[in-house]
Amino acid sequence: MVEIRTPIHVNEAIRRVMSYAIAGPKTYVAIEDSLGHYLGEDLIADHDVPAFDRSPYDGFAIRAEDTLDASKGYPIKLEVIGEIGAGDVFEDEVQANKAVRIMTGAQIPNGCDAVIMLEHVELLEHVELLEHDRKTFIQLERRLRTNENITRKGEDTRQGEILVKKGTYINPGVMALLATFGYKQVPVIQKPKVGIISTGSELLTVDAALEPGKIRDSNSYMLLGQIERAGGVPVLLGQFKDDFTLCYNQVADALGKVDILLTTGGVSVGDYDYIPAILDKLKARVLFNKVRMRPGSVTTVAAVEGKLLFGLSGNPSSCYVGFELFTRPIIRTYLQSNHPFMRREIIQLGSAFTRPNPFDRFVRGKLQYEKGQTIAVPVGLDKPNIVTSLAEADILIMLPGGGEVYEKGMEVTAILLEDQTGATMDSFMHGPVNY
Numbered sequence: 001m002v003e004i005r006t007p008i009h010v011n012e013a014i015r016r017v018m019s020y021a022i023a024g025p026k027t028y029v030a031i032e033d034s035l036g037h038y039l040g041e042d043l044i045a046d047h048d049v050p051a052f053d054r055s056p057y058d059g060f061a062i063r064a065e066d067t068l069d070a071s072k073g074y075p076i077k078l079e080v081i082g083e084i085g086a087g088d089v090f091e092d093e094v095q096a097n098k099a100v101r102i103m104t105g106a107q108i109p110n111g112c113d114a115v116i117m118l119e120h121v122e123l124l125e126h127v128e129l130l131e132h133d134r135k136t137f138i139q140l141e142r143r144l145r146t147n148e149n150i151t152r153k154g155e156d157t158r159q160g161e162i163l164v165k166k167g168t169y170i171n172p173g174v175m176a177l178l179a180t181f182g183y184k185q186v187p188v189i190q191k192p193k194v195g196i197i198s199t200g201s202e203l204l205t206v207d208a209a210l211e212p213g214k215i216r217d218s219n220s221y222m223l224l225g226q227i228e229r230a231g232g233v234p235v236l237l238g239q240f241k242d243d244f245t246l247c248y249n250q251v252a253d254a255l256g257k258v259d260i261l262l263t264t265g266g267v268s269v270g271d272y273d274y275i276p277a278i279l280d281k282l283k284a285r286v287l288f289n290k291v292r293m294r295p296g297s298v299t300t301v302a303a304v305e306g307k308l309l310f311g312l313s314g315n316p317s318s319c320y321v322g323f324e325l326f327t328r329p330i331i332r333t334y335l336q337s338n339h340p341f342m343r344r345e346i347i348q349l350g351s352a353f354t355r356p357n358p359f360d361r362f363v364r365g366k367l368q369y370e371k372g373q374t375i376a377v378p379v380g381l382d383k384p385n386i387v388t389s390l391a392e393a394d395i396l397i398m399l400p401g402g403g404e405v406y407e408k409g410m411e412v413t414a415i416l417l418e419d420q421t422g423a424t425m426d427s428f429m430h431g432p433v434n435y
């Protein structure tokens with residue numbers, strides 16, 4: 001007798017998986033290696049930025065009050081008493097009617113409260129004076145306000161501000177902040193090790209020549225990319241033929257080596273689909289083995305020895321979708337991301353789906369931009385065994401199950417696969433459109 005499975009709603013499946021989510025520990029990486037990690041502590045400004053008043057231009061630091069009488073046709077003259085490059089400090093207090101030549105980024109000398117750009121002054125050299133007594137003057141024909149052209153201390157940020165919250169994805173901008181505040185070593189959340197086991201006697205290695213009845217294992221490498229995109233460290237544990245003892249031993253052994261384990265294939269009701277029996281023998285707690293979704297309805301998730309084991313479908317598109325919906329938020333929660341779920345947006349559907357489906361559909365699609373409108377365009381054939389559609393997909397178009405048909409131009413929800421901002425569990429499950 002073929003086992004009859006009871007399908008559960010996608011949100012219920014997510015809830016069950018998330019009840020086993022754990023947070024990973026903190027560790028440190030060199031700032032050079034921090035891109036793509038999740039920050040392990042709040043990044044708090046420990047000093048003002050900038051830490052001193054500085055010049056935004058190459059020009060002359062002056063005292064605004066000395067320019068009160070300047071106007072078009074009525075120039076005033078200031079004596080240039082020195083020069084400061086970025087990184088240098090002018091030690092003396094600047095007195096009335098004096099100016100200091102200053103470069104962009106240099107600290108404003110004491111006594112000065114405005115900067116005039118090089119292009120806005122005329123430089124006068126008094127050659128009639130003796131060589132050793134030569135003086136330089138600038139002439140300007142406009143009045144400057146106090147603090148004009150000065151980048152004020154603390155303008156960018158103030159000491160004590162939380163600039164980046166713990167659990168934020170480290171992008172190049174966050175790296176700039178880490179460097180600004182002297183983080184040679186960056187506190188990050190340790191990335192989870194995610195093991196991949198491919199099952200199937202039909203599978204060939206990537207470098208093998210095709211043989212009758214066989215296919216190359218594409219799921220392992222697809223999952224490798226998905227794990228990295230989610231922020232985990234993929235661990236390829238091999239591909240195994242459909243042999244119960246062999247697969248059981250591999251799975252049991254792998255559980256000790258990784259934080260999260262993924263298997264692909266062998267999860268349905270076929271004669272050689274051994275994953276359910278392996279879970280049984282491992283005494284794993286099966287959270288679900290059928291979800292009201294297409295593709296990926298056979299996705300099975302179990303908890304064993306405190307770890308989650310994701311029995312993903314062998315069909316490439318089903319495997320892909322099962323990972324994104326259930327494994328990705330587990331990886332992101334491990335990374336202590338504040339937004340472990342994928343962002344969803346309401347977008348216009350690019351083509352019609354006129355055959356109703358009782359299950360919720362997650363159609364591979366891509367964002368297309370037309371005259372200021374964003375359109376969710378399905379890519380490739382919408383079948384679970386399809387691999388080619390995955391290359392173009394940057395969204396999953398959600399089409400809720402039931403009797404409904406979907407016309408071109410209707411508003412639907414798209415899940416953004418490449419976005420790093422993410423979403424909370426609540427906004428993912430109950431966003432603007434329910435499914």
Ligand SMILES: Nc1nc2c(c(=O)[nH]1)N[C@H]1C(S)=C(S)[C@@H](COP(=O)(O)OP(=O)(O)OC[C@H]3O[C@@H](n4cnc5c(N)ncnc54)[C@H](O)[C@@H]3O)O[C@H]1N2
Binds near residue numbers: 200218270295296318
């Ligand atoms: N009688 C039933 N048959 C099937 C059902 C069902 O409910 N009743 N469910 C179907 C659905 S839906 C799916 S999805 C698949 C799930 O199959 P399995 O997870 O058991 O996977 P396999 O049988 O091992 O393989 C399915 C398919 O995928 C190919 N495959 C497997 N591994 C890889 C890999 N690493 N790289 C690329 N392609 C892979 C494999 O050759 C098969 O074509 O079951 C349906 N059947």
Ligand code: MOO
Binds near residue numbers: 293299
């Ligand atoms: O699990 Mo299957 O992918 O629903 O097609």
Ligand SMILES: [Mg+2]
Binds near residue numbers: 266267268273
């Ligand atoms: Mg099967």
